[in-house]
Amino acid sequence: MSQRQVLQVFEQYQRARSQFAQAVADLAARPQSIDTLRSAGVVCLLRPLLLDVVPSIRQTTALALGRLADYDVEMAEAIVKAGILPQLICSLPEENRYYKKAAAFVLRAVAKHSPLLAQAVVQSGALEMLVICLEDFDPGVKEGASWGLGYIARHNPELSQAVVDAGAVPLLVLCIQEPEIALKRIAASTLSDISKHSPELAQTVVDAGAIAHLAQMIPNPDAKLKRQVLSALSQIAKHSVDLAELVVEAEIFPVVLTCLKDSDEYVKKNGATLIREIAKHTPELSQIIVNSGGVAAVIDCIGSSRGTVRLPGIMTLGYVAAHSENLSMAVIVSKGIPPLCLCLVEEHEDHIKAAAAWALGQIGRHTTEHARHVAVANVLPTLLDIFVDPRSSEDLRTKTKKALKNILQKCTYLPALEPLLHEAPPSIMKHIIGQFSKVLPHDNKARRLFVTTGGLKKVQEIKAEPGSLLQEYINTINNCYPEEIVRYYSPGYSEILLERVENYQPVL
Amino acid sequence: MAALARLQERLAGLREEYFLTNRAIDEDRIIKYKAAVRIQRWFRACRVRAYLRYLSKMATLIQKWWRGYLRRKSFKEIVERAYFIKKEKFYNEMAVRIQKTWRGYYVRKYIHNFYALKKYLDAVSVNNELVRYELQEFADMKENEEKMKDLEKKEKEKKYQARKMHYLLSTKQIPGVYNSPFRKSPDPMELLLQQSKPLTHRKQQVKSPFADELYGWPTCKEPPGFVASLPVLPADRQKPQGPFRDPAEVLQQRYKPMEPTLRVRESMYSSPPKARVPTRGEEWRDPIHDNQFLPFSSYHKNHEKYEPSLFTSGKYGQEAYGTKYFREVYPKKWVADKDFETLFSSIALFEKFGKTYSSTGQIL
Numbered sequence: 001m002s003q004r005q006v007l008q009v010f011e012q013y014q015r016a017r018s019q020f021a022q023a024v025a026d027l028a029a030r031p032q033s034i035d036t037l038r039s040a041g042v043v044c045l046l047r048p049l050l051l052d053v054v055p056s057i058r059q060t061t062a063l064a065l066g067r068l069a070d071y072d073v074e075m076a077e078a079i080v081k082a083g084i085l086p087q088l089i090c091s092l093p094e095e096n097r098y099y100k101k102a103a104a105f106v107l108r109a110v111a112k113h114s115p116l117l118a119q120a121v122v123q124s125g126a127l128e129m130l131v132i133c134l135e136d137f138d139p140g141v142k143e144g145a146s147w148g149l150g151y152i153a154r155h156n157p158e159l160s161q162a163v164v165d166a167g168a169v170p171l172l173v174l175c176i177q178e179p180e181i182a183l184k185r186i187a188a189s190t191l192s193d194i195s196k197h198s199p200e201l202a203q204t205v206v207d208a209g210a211i212a213h214l215a216q217m218i219p220n221p222d223a224k225l226k227r228q229v230l231s232a233l234s235q236i237a238k239h240s241v242d243l244a245e246l247v248v249e250a251e252i253f254p255v256v257l258t259c260l261k262d263s264d265e266y267v268k269k270n271g272a273t274l275i276r277e278i279a280k281h282t283p284e285l286s287q288i289i290v291n292s293g294g295v296a297a298v299i300d301c302i303g304s305s306r307g308t309v310r311l312p313g314i315m316t317l318g319y320v321a322a323h324s325e326n327l328s329m330a331v332i333v334s335k336g337i338p339p340l341c342l343c344l345v346e347e348h349e350d351h352i353k354a355a356a357a358w359a360l361g362q363i364g365r366h367t368t369e370h371a372r373h374v375a376v377a378n379v380l381p382t383l384l385d386i387f388v389d390p391r392s393s394e395d396l397r398t399k400t401k402k403a404l405k406n407i408l409q410k411c412t413y414l415p416a417l418e419p420l421l422h423e424a425p426p427s428i429m430k431h432i433i434g435q436f437s438k439v440l441p442h443d444n445k446a447r448r449l450f451v452t453t454g455g456l457k458k459v460q461e462i463k464a465e466p467g468s469l470l471q472e473y474i475n476t477i478n479n480c481y482p483e484e485i486v487r488y489y490s491p492g493y494s495e496i497l498l499e500r501v502e503n504y505q506p507v508l
Numbered sequence: 509m510a511a512l513a514r515l516q517e518r519l520a521g522l523r524e525e526y527f528l529t530n531r532a533i534d535e536d537r538i539i540k541y542k543a544a545v546r547i548q549r550w551f552r553a554c555r556v557r558a559y560l561r562y563l564s565k566m567a568t569l570i571q572k573w574w575r576g577y578l579r580r581k582s583f584k585e586i587v588e589r590a591y592f593i594k595k596e597k598f599y600n601e602m603a604v605r606i607q608k609t610w611r612g613y614y615v616r617k618y619i620h621n622f623y624a625l626k627k628y629l630d631a632v633s634v635n636n637e638l639v640r641y642e643l644q645e646f647a648d649m650k651e652n653e654e655k656m657k658d659l660e661k662k663e664k665e666k667k668y669q670a671r672k673m674h675y676l677l678s679t680k681q682i683p684g685v686y687n688s689p690f691r692k693s694p695d696p697m698e699l700l701l702q703q704s705k706p707l708t709h710r711k712q713q714v715k716s717p718f719a720d721e722l723y724g725w726p727t728c729k730e731p732p733g734f735v736a737s738l739p740v741l742p743a744d745r746q747k748p749q750g751p752f753r754d755p756a757e758v759l760q761q762r763y764k765p766m767e768p769t770l771r772v773r774e775s776m777y778s779s780p781p782k783a784r785v786p787t788r789g790e791e792w793r794d795p796i797h798d799n800q801f802l803p804f805s806s807y808h809k810n811h812e813k814y815e816p817s818l819f820t821s822g823k824y825g826q827e828a829y830g831t832k833y834f835r836e837v838y839p840k841k842w843v844a845d846k847d848f849e850t851l852f853s854s855i856a857l858f859e860k861f862g863k864t865y866s867s868t869g870q871i872l
């Protein structure tokens with residue numbers, strides 16, 4: 001038998017292995033074939049191929065495993081149970097970049113499903129290897145590793161801490177500075193996932209000097225990168241005043257406003273979120289935002305978008321207005337009320353309406369001037385409609401009630417209060433009547449107007465429990481008018497008059 | 509005796525008389541005694557009262573003097589205190605008045621300064637207008653860019669389409685579909701077709717072994733970019749008019765193979781221990797195969813050319829050291845079909861010899 005024939009056997013075997021791995025990888029990419037693959041015990045068959053002598057077979061196998069794990073939790077669990085992860089990880093540092101990429105893909109696909117699986121990945125020592133991969137020269141490998149770290153870190157603070165302890169953060173910060181957009185994007189997303197859990201983790205990211213680099217990338221034309229960068233910055237800024245100040249000091253301010261005009265919805269949303277996270281901490285930070293024209297940009301953003309993109313913008317306005325009366329006035333001056341009112345009318349989802357109601361309440365609760373501006377914009381009837389509407393959720397109703405109460409308690413603009421008298425439920429009515437009882441004793445014209453518009457009649461029709469606050473208010477109002485008028489408008493007065501006509505003895 | 513008898517007669521009366529007298533005396537004495545007691549009582553009482561009156565008078569006198577003395581003693585202090593209190597009250601009142609005015613002024617001027625607030629709000633609204641305007645401009649610019657990009661893309665698409673459909677161009681004999689003889693002027697497409705070149709056949713792309721599976725999945729959509737070789741100039745280029753060099757020279761210069769120095773050739777990262785690491789890893793990984801099975805039937809041809817060493821396989825045996833110059837070239841003696849590659853760093857001066865040009869383009 002010649003040498004050639006012997007070698008042919010080996011060659012055939014190798015070709016078959018390679019074909020098998022390739023075919024499984026192709027099949028794993030199709031969702032409909034996964035169940036069949038699972039019942040065929042594909043994981044056990046792929047496992048020995050991970051130790052194959054030929055590098056390309058190893059890579060293809062890893063790729064197939066990655067696709068399987070990517071598909072659903074059960075496959076990922078099966079892969080973890082089969083003990084594939086240690087095999088995959090041990091040989092990683094010696095392998096070429098393609099294999100590293102594929103291995104990182106497997107780890108990522110396993111870790112993404114649940115905290116338990118991510119924990120299993122961490123326990124198999126994947127973090128060290130991923131960090132080594134982050135030091136690789138190939139951007140693709142770095143990308144894969146960074147992505148895997150991000151999927152591990154996003155589950156909970158402990159896993160995130162484990163990623164930080166593995167020393168990934170400085171390398172991720174280096175990755176942000178690489179020229180490849182995709183790598184930057186994923187590194188920024190990973191930093192965002194790490195810093196979202198706790199102030200300490202965010203502080204670690206800040207200590208690695210991430211903020212300056214992230215802030216530099218805000219004007220980048222790539223929308224997806226912008227999304228991640230803004231998200232990372234907002235996750236850092238959300239924890240404490242110090243962190244928010246650090247973010248502001250990176251001079252993000254005029255630049256970040258351009259993101260609110262971006263064509264990409266998520267860039268808008270994340271930009272608004274970043275501004276919200278900064279604004280919510282202190283009046284000073286809010287002041288910075290107002291001075292840089294951020295409020296106008298946010299208001300434009302609210303006006304030009306729909307749905308959840310609006311939500312962070314609405315909340316930004318609420319936070320800014322809540323801090324002080326000047327800031328609230330600045331929001332009013334920036335024409336913030338009409339878009340918010342529009343949100344109340346247009347939006348279908350209750351939580352957005354609730355946010356808008358809350359923001360309006362924060363704007364109107366400072367002084368009579370504020371309340372007047374809010375009332376003039378015809379907000380009160382809208383709020384009342386929402387409050388009365390039986391389809392509104394419980395949360396929305398409490399929020400609108402609070403907002404109404406806040407505004408009404410400061411509102412002395414009677415023409416706006418008049419229409420409410422006819423439709424308000426008792427819980428709101430008491431605040432409205434209270435405002436009338438405060439204003440009418442001191443205002444001559446208003447007293448006259450109150451009678452002519454039928455307010456007094458309405459007040460007489462209200463049934464209040466004797467001794468209650470409402471009754472006191474009503475008495476105060478009644479004391480502003482002569483007795484005949486009050487009696488004239490009381491219900492049942494016509495019957496009394498008729499009775500008198502009947503009883504009257506004509507004098508002849 | 510008679511006297512005695514008389515006496516005796518009288519004796520009984522006497523006795524009675526005596527008794528009566530004594531009784532009267534007794535009674536009288538009691539009355540007198542009581543009267544005396546009453547008189548004495550009155551008198552003594554008078555005396556005691558007078559004495560008491562005297563005592564109280566004296567006490568009043570003493571007290572009067574004493575109290576007067578005491579008051580006189582503290583009067584000054586009291587007056588001073590009262591005066592002080594009055595003064596303090598007055599000062600407090602005045603202080604309140606000053607503070608009231610000052611605080612009102614201060615707050616109006618610095619804290620709730622209406623004019624400053626108005627100015628600030630005006631400034632905010634102006635600034636907002638500015639920001640809105642700038643952002644609008646920015647958005648417009650972006651939109652324009654997008655539009656331009658779209659246009660360019662469409663144009664490119666159109667041009668590509670024209671190149672693809674170049675065969676529809678009309679010839680002298682037969683008008684093409686876009687050049688209908690019944691129309692006054694040809695279709696714009698016809699003009700485009702005239703301007704564009706026909707597509708050449710696409711080169712067969714050589715598939716790299718890992719290409720499809722490794723760039724298929726989402727992380728890496730494109731293969732890593734390597735430095736592409738310079739664009740190939742056509743070999744039969746005409747010499748352009750003007751003081752240009754001969755095209756052949758230019759070509760030679762352009763495609764001159766790189767001669768890196770030794771340091772550059774050797775990888776920076778291949779220190780001997782590092783080089784040994786992969787082998788160790790392989791040994792660990794391949795526990796089944798003790799020695800890797802290399803020689804597949806086609807392995808020789810593709811990968812390895814066995815080159816026997818010059819010294820051992822020379823026809824004429826070894827040459828003495830120093831008799832052969834490595835710079836000399838004897839193509840006849842080559843065992844393989846190409847020369848050794850010089851691995852020594854080139855000497856710049858020698859390299860330039862015969863290849864450099866003066867500024868005027870003449871060979872030196």
